[in-house]
Amino acid sequence: MAKVIYGERIGRSGRISTGCSAVIFDDTRQKILLTRRADNNRWCLPSGRIEAGESATEACVREVLEETGLKTEIIKLIGVYSNPHQLIEYPDGNRIHLISLCFETRTIGGELTVSGETTKFGYFGFDEIDSIDLLLNHRERIVDAFAQNTTAFIR
Numbered sequence: 001m002a003k004v005i006y007g008e009r010i011g012r013s014g015r016i017s018t019g020c021s022a023v024i025f026d027d028t029r030q031k032i033l034l035t036r037r038a039d040n041n042r043w044c045l046p047s048g049r050i051e052a053g054e055s056a057t058e059a060c061v062r063e064v065l066e067e068t069g070l071k072t073e074i075i076k077l078i079g080v081y082s083n084p085h086q087l088i089e090y091p092d093g094n095r096i097h098l099i100s101l102c103f104e105t106r107t108i109g110g111e112l113t114v115s116g117e118t119t120k121f122g123y124f125g126f127d128e129i130d131s132i133d134l135l136l137n138h139r140e141r142i143v144d145a146f147a148q149n150t151t152a153f154i155r
Contacts, residue, residue, distance in 0.1 A: 002040070002090045002091070004088055004137065005086070006085055007087070008085060019098055020059050022047065023103070033045075034124050035067055035114075037118060037119070042133050042134060047063060047067075047100075060074060061105070069110045073105060078103060078149075080099070081100045082099040084097070088136065126146045
């Protein structure tokens with residue numbers, strides 16, 4: 001399982017990787033969709049790496065479809081996350097300084113289901129977030145999403 005290491009400018013010791021994540025609110029805008037990952041059994045926002053040749057928004061829409069079966073469209077940017085004091089270390093020895101974009105998305109089709117990457121899904125309210133085992137730094141993104149800012153967070 002990947003672990004997060006914190007330290008003064010520790011991001012320098014990893015390679016840069018870009019990623020994206022999606023916040024999908026329920027109809028009441030009181031809960032957001034989380035999935036449970038198949039590889040480590042932790043809850044997270046639908047998310048993944050941006051691949052060469054695709055935009056950040058294309059990657060976000062693709063990752064949501066792959067992980068949840070939902071077709072979505074981007075509504076707005078919630079935040080940009082690039083903490084230089086944080087490093088993700090994977091069991092294979094890869095060390096990543098992650099730069100991630102978090103988008104609010106809207107469902108426009110598809111059917112919510114699990115995938116090869118996910119084992120469960122559910123909608124969770126803000127008050128439930130602290131009681132579940134969340135992946136890495138998704139908590140900050142979720143807090144920012146519930147803040148309902150009109151401008152993006154830059155963190």
